[in-house]
Amino acid sequence: MGSDGGAEQPWNPQRQRSANERLLLDRLRAAGPASRAQLARDSGLSKPTVSSALAALEQAGLVREAGTHSPERGRSAVLYSPDPTAGYALGIDIGRGWVRVALADLDATLVARSAVRNDARTSGVLADLVVGAARALVERSGIDPGRLTHAVVGSPGIFDEESRRVRHARNLPGWGRPGLADRIGAGLGLPTAFHNDANLAALGEYTFGAGASSRLFLYLMVGTGLGMGVVSEGRLFTGARGGAGEIGFLPWPGRTRPDAEAVVSAEGVVAAAREYGMTGPLSASDVFDAARARVPAALKAVEAEGEHLALIVASAAAVLDPDLVVLGGGVGKSADLLLPVLRRTLRTLGPLRPKVVAGALAEDAVLMGAVATALDAARDMAFQRR
Template sequence: MTDISNSALLTRQITSRTVLRAVFENAPISRAELARLTGLSKQSMSEIVRDLEDDGWLRVTGRTQGTIGRSAITYEPEPRKAFVFGVDVGGTKVHAALADLSGTIVGEIVEPTDGRGGERIIEQVARISDALIDKTGVAQKSVKVGAIGIPGAVHPRNRHLTMVPNIAGLTDLDFEAALKKRLGYEILIENDVNMAAKGEQWLGNGRNIDNFVFVALGTGIGMGIVNEGRIIRGARGAAGEISTLPIGADPFDSRTFTAGALESSIGSIAIRGRYEAMGGAPGLTVRELFERKDDPLAATVIDEVARVVATALVAISAIVDPEMVIFGGSVGARPELVERITFHLARCVPVPLSCTISPLGSQAGLFGAIAIAMERLRETLFEIPGRTELAVASMMEKTA
């Protein structure tokens, strides 16, 4: 007969996690309201809340006035009970932060990406994690989960990286497992544009929108897709890699194979090339080109790029039907460009897409990393411990 002596303990753990979830979702909240939401008796609720306070998960946040004049103590999660580590790794810089349970950043570091790539990136990220812990005074054991955005595709099953053109050596590593071993806590890696889309969903223009796309346009072009409230990754983690769309250039031209037809047409290198081919001043950066307000050649280039982007968005809309397009990146954040994109969209579809610029700027990816790490932490907190064992024990008890 199966030993079920731990069933009571498991039940207690399940109940505690149910209460903790209710506090996370409804704080500030009183014990009476928690009892009503969970169906537990007031006595049981008092015991569980006391245990959660003693363990440091809850703190008193104030009092609420009762219906008959009696006040009730309200509770919320203790923000400093646990922390998450969020990182946005780009081709030129690494932006990392520690955040508490409320999502508040308690410390951050920005530094150039180690140009040697590969294992040096693992060591760099680990060193930054250690530095943030020292800087903030957070206990090492309090950091529970980390999430890292990488400019490449992450295979959803084997977790290996592919399509990482801007950082050498990452496709040859089991990056996620190696960093987890080095840091001692769970690490999740994700495509950087997907991270930015997650950031928009959490704090940006994607809040309260179930279906939208985040389009990052700069040196290259990428897209994060939020469909029915969830990030779409695809079979190989490459959903949203729109640089290869057969738009703007000949997809059969071998010169476009590396960057992709669309990126070859509207990436920052292509924008400068268009301008100089028309006789524009050589050597300008894309930013300088956009700032030439009285230059008719610059205006023509911006309009041509906007037309290509609008064409791509029509194709994207036919597949994923987003409610909104949120633009980011050094080029995508230019209001002059988005204005012309909106103009061209109105000319080629009966119901134009709503287009806007990210309010988060370059921090969208970092905020997305924090959001994903927090989601995973909460999943871990609310997982039912011993779910399988408890189910088997209950079945054996009934049949014994």
């Protein structure tokens, strides 16, 4: 019989040493600096085994000395911690208005970041803009490009791994063109993954923001478009083909464009404000500013948006039963106006009433989600490259 590619690999001393090193590195990353003796107690490994593994990790540049611990009795002990400079991760957020880029070390500390206005007229120019912004940031940071290990790109739409194309990115015209993802990856010179922006924003808020202690939480991104990310027990739920959370496609009868994104978005806010009598050039931000100034038409438009959002939350709650919903995106920045209406309306729509709060990361949610996702891969790759 031929060998089974999925069969368990036979044990050998080298593999065991690698497993020991990874065990100790993960322990240091999760619980902070520790001495050899502490690591031996926590891991169940012998002190000689721990000493040998730490020496190998230190030689590979993955751990470093982090001071000493002086107990009341006995000798001082050297403390070890992961070396955050063993690798770097790149996070990229592609939006209709801006391209944001951040560079982080393996401790999730942002080393550098930038925001470049997206004035690209074609998808090819946008791809080149993304690469140029990322490479310029790395150059300004002074980090050796050879230490970059992974990049994650977030954008509207659903990335299809098989065809290597983004689908349903209607707010970025032409973004579904073949070859764009590979063009960006080749330009960055890094292993590069692509994800939906709302999914990354959900991970960003879960890792660094408002969703940290939630068991099942939803991130509702309301801005140019409408999207939702679902995080269950710390893991992103994307559905069978990556489309979970594309709540913008929810049917919305009685409209020229019969889906929720046309109503529950910046476009919907402006359309409602015009229906109630506001005139002249308008953006959603203008409407919210006018509502704060107590302009009646703007107040009515905000009331309508809050009611529409409540219907979206109630619909999602009926299917997923989240314990927390985080409101983010460009429209979500006006949560102070929207949440009172949303919560009040939600009480009238059914018995499932999750807690709804404003996002903590504002426009950084997608970027920080990209960084968090890239770091998971970067840490693995830094260890594998040792």
